[in-house]
Amino acid sequence: MSSGLLLVVLLAAVGAVAVLIRPQRASTLDFYLAGRRVGVATNACAICGDYLSAASFMGVAAAVYASGLDGMWYAAGFAAGFVPVLLFVAAPLRRFGEFSIPDFLGKRLGSDGARLTSVAVVQLVILAYLVPQAVASGIIWELAVGRGLGGLPAYTTGVLLSTAAVMLMVALGGMRGTTWTQAVQFLLLLAIFLWLVAVIAASGFSYPDALRELSSRPLANPVDDGGAWRLEPVPNRLDPGAPAFFGEPGGQYGQLEQGALIVSLAMGTAGLPHIMNRYFTSPTGTAARMTTVWVVGLAGLFYVLAGLLGIAARSIVQDASADTPWVDRLTTGGVLRVPEHAMPVLGEVFGGPAGLGAVAVGALLAVLSTIGGLLLASAASWGHDIYERYLNPRATQRQALRAGRGAVVLVAALSAALALAVPPESLSGQFPSIVATMVTWAFVLAGSALTPVFILAIWWRRTTGPGAVAGMATGTAVAVAMGAAGLLLGDAGAAQALLTPTLVSAPCAAAAAVAVSLATRPPKDVDGMWTRMHGTAADRRAVRLARLTMAGLGRRSREHRDGGRR
Known part of the structure; x- marks a missing residue:
């Protein structure tokens, strides 16, 4: 079966699954959070499927291929990201038990301003993450199929078909269907990596020997010199x-x-x-924490394999380009012009058309899985946090679900349009992996605007709604301003540091949140909120009992007063 046919079959299968898993009777709790009944192992695999996007499946190996050891910083950062989640976020977040980040901040801080501001930031982060997934789907289709449908270019066809397929899956299946497909997709991605690493090693290839050989000569990569590609030595930063x-x-x-x-x-x-929305699907705070432990281990294994494949590609592709015309067309001087082609080329070299098809399917699975999670998060923000709370507070379940599904369609269409407006060739020469770099911008925005406020709201009692708004606005503004400056500087001086400004923007956001919080009134019932997040089960039961007792005493007191008046 050709790789193109495999991709068509995959997209058709995703659409068929969407129809089969469509619940006959669903509530917003089922649609957004799968009824909060997702087990530890299933949720861990689903989170990995959600998290290990095209930036992980294609981008990390591509970054290692293009820049060697420096490409492994992506793997280290992506894998380390769940350590703060494990230590500071997972269990308290689930114990609080809302639908989304805006829902959590709005309830915890008693602030409509915090809720609405976080909705805006969440949508920016989601779009920043969605666009590179759509870009990756176009790259995959263009390489594996090589032609478009209905007169469209191959890249455009890949973007549109993949976005439409996953949009259908999410709109019909909701969180329950997306969870199971993401879990299965992650296991398939891991299997493809394990197969490729094993088959390369079985061919007699030695990763340590290859690393020593590659490190014996200066690194050089292709650059576009007015339409003529040439190899240029990479300067040591x-x-x-x-x-x-x-x-x-x-x-x-x-x-x-x-x-x-x-x-x-x-x-x-x-x-x-x-x-973060996935942690609301766990049945308990303990389950959320154990889920994160599993994720740390699974993600760590995945990124080690990605690094090994980047090393193998740098060593093997040069030889393959001399013997294989298909590979030679993608290279200059034996080096791939688009680093994201590293994984597909390895699949072709060691598995022929079937191997290329397997890698292409894996890459598209990574794209579809992540797009599904992003669309659900976007739908929760628009459908639950905006439509149900402000536009139509008396909405029926049918109306609320229709609003969530409508949000899925609109955000998917916008991400596809942006991906088509920014072709990868326009930026590929500036970065080791355009997909990994674009995803990093989403991480920067989230880490600058949301994470500092998020952690303060969980661990500092004095956090207020105006403080959270100030923190999110400051983090967003500083991150965007510094990132724009980095793009304008191009390859000069501190441009790379400006493109990842979280070292500056996150402290600025935290400082703004703390300063404004100290100057404003804290929300009501901070103690109750604190017990809800951090107290033991016995503490939370005691608080509920006390509230019921006080409510009963208050009712009796009113009845006594009313009786005295009579």
């Missing part, structure tokens, strides 16, 4: 004037830039809407 080497740091980032990237990725994970 840690030692200006010296060449970079594959196995040494400095191929893409200086010391400040390395730290900025890792902090941005680690901070950003705790603010990603589609990941």
Whole structure:
């Protein structure tokens, strides 16, 4: 079966599953949170399927391929992101028990302003994450199929078909259907990585020997010189004037830039809407914490394999380009012009058309899985936090579900339009992996605007609604301003650090939130909120009993007064 046919079958299967798993009678709790009945292992695999996007499946190996050791900072940052979630967020967030990040902030801080501001930031983060997924789907289709449908270019066809398929799945299946498909998709992604690493090793390839050989000569990558591609040595960011080497740091980032990237990725994970919403699906806070432990282990294994495949691709593709015309057309001097082609080329070299098809299917699965989670998070923000609370507070379940599904369609269409407006060729020369880089911008925005406020709301009693609004606005403004400056500077000086400004923007957001919180009145019932997040089960039962007792005493007192008047 050709790779193109495999992709068509996959997209058709996703659409068929969407119809089969469509619940006959569903509530908003089922649609957004799968009834809060998702088990630990299933949720861990689903979170991995949600999190390990095209940036992980294609982008990490591509970044290692293009910049060597510096590409592994993506793997380290992506994997480390769940450590703060495990330590500070997972259990308290689930114990509080709302639908979404805006719902949590609105209830915890008693603030409509915090809810509405976080809805706006959540939508920005979701769009920043959705666009590179759609870009990746176009790249996959263009490489694996090579032609479009209905007169459309191949890239456009891939973007439109993948977006339409997952939009159908989410709109019909909701969180329950998306959870099971994401869990299965992650296991398939992991199986493809394990197969590819194993088959490469079985061919006699030695990863340590390849790393030593690659590190023995200066690193060089293709650059577009007015339409004519040529190899150009990569400068060492840690030692200006010296060449970079594959196995040494400095191929893409200086010391400040390395730290900025890792902090941005680690901070950003705790603010990603589609990941945090999954913790509301766990039955208990303990289950949420254990789910994160599983995720740390599974994600760590996945990223180790991605790094190994990046090393293998850099060594193997050069030889393959001399023997395989298909590979030669993608390279300059034996080096791939688009680093994201590294994984598909490895599949072709070691598995022929079937291997290319398997990798293409895996990459598209990664895209579809992540798009599904993002669309659900967007639907929760629009449908639950805006429509049900402000536009139509008396909405029936049918009306609320219709609003959520409508939000899925609109956001999917917008992300596809943006992906088509920004073709990958326009930026691929500036970054080691355009997909991984674009996803990093979503992490930056989440880590700058949402994570500081999120953690303060969980761990600092004095946090207020105006403080949260100030923190989110400050984090967003600083991150966007610094990122725009980095894009304008291009390849100069501190441009890379400015593109990952969380080291600056997150402290600015936290400082603004603290300053304004200290100057404003804290929300009511802080103690009750605190017990709800951090207290033991016995504490929470005691608080509920006390409230019921006080309510009963108040009712009796009113009855006594009324009786005295009579």
